[in-house]
Amino acid sequence: MPLSERLIALRKQRSLSQQAMADAIGIHANSWKKYETGQAQPSLDVLKKIATSLNVSTDFLLFDEHERVPVDELSLQFEAISQLPDDEQSIVREVLESLIIKYQSRRWDSARQAAKKKEE
Template sequence: MDLGNKLYTLRKQKGISQETAANEIGVSRQTISKWETNSSYPEFDKLVLISKLYDISLDELAGITNINNKEINYIPIKTHYEYISKRKIGNIPLIHINIGRGFYKAKGIIAIGNIAKGLLSIGLLSIGLISLGPIAIGLLSALGGLCIAGVSIGGLSVGIVAIGGFALGIFAIGGFAMGIYSIGGAALASKIAAGGYANAPVAIMQDTENIKTLILNKLPNTPNF
């Protein structure tokens, strides 16, 4: 008998629902369903909890041997970890961690996953108020390889304040910076640009003299400094 069918049979013998089993083990009901259909496999720490819940040894549970010692199998256990906190805000868990080999999604106030969505998101693709990851999209701030956010820091950054190798924003700082106000090795701006190469109504480069006068002549409404 494969692991999925064994888990299904054990649960039915126990007389409990998938939701009850999920609460006892500390996973989602969808995870129980995936285990029972062999769409995914539990990690070792979950196997321990399952064995206690169904009162069965790990050997019997994993299919290494059955009760009569006649069946010898090996059930592969995928590298995957999922945790969902019991505490929720609305219908969203406070913490959801869902990581492993594959496209595992995490959704919570704090979300950590291959694909993460939450107020604080950490993942290969992260979307949230504050996001961290290779691809990060944040309403407030983002840190990663490709970032889009109010305050964005990354290799390629787009935001109100953007800092990166390539930065595009109202305030842009980077190797190559484009914005209203830009600072960089190469800086392009609609108002003020400063850098090794600067192109703007006010362009500040190494040989620029009397910067304050230059700015006020070009942009008289600039606040005094």
């Protein structure tokens, strides 16, 4: 499910209007509408605010369920990360979130380019 559809579903599950959701994360309602229609992608900071406001992880927002299940190798790495001090865990988390957003942006760009080619 694309991010835009996931945002709509989560907002509606919580009985929030687009304006209420935009207010909750400190953005203009038109920006939120663009996220829901797939015309724009939220920045990392906005994505964090969305996840916090909706009480979900950024992984939940960006990835389908089958993409969120860590493979055994990643499980071991996550276990090692959990042993790090809090400040170092925070750094790792920020790096991972940045990589996730970069990956999602590439997927979104590819989908948008494919849609443009179909229109031509």
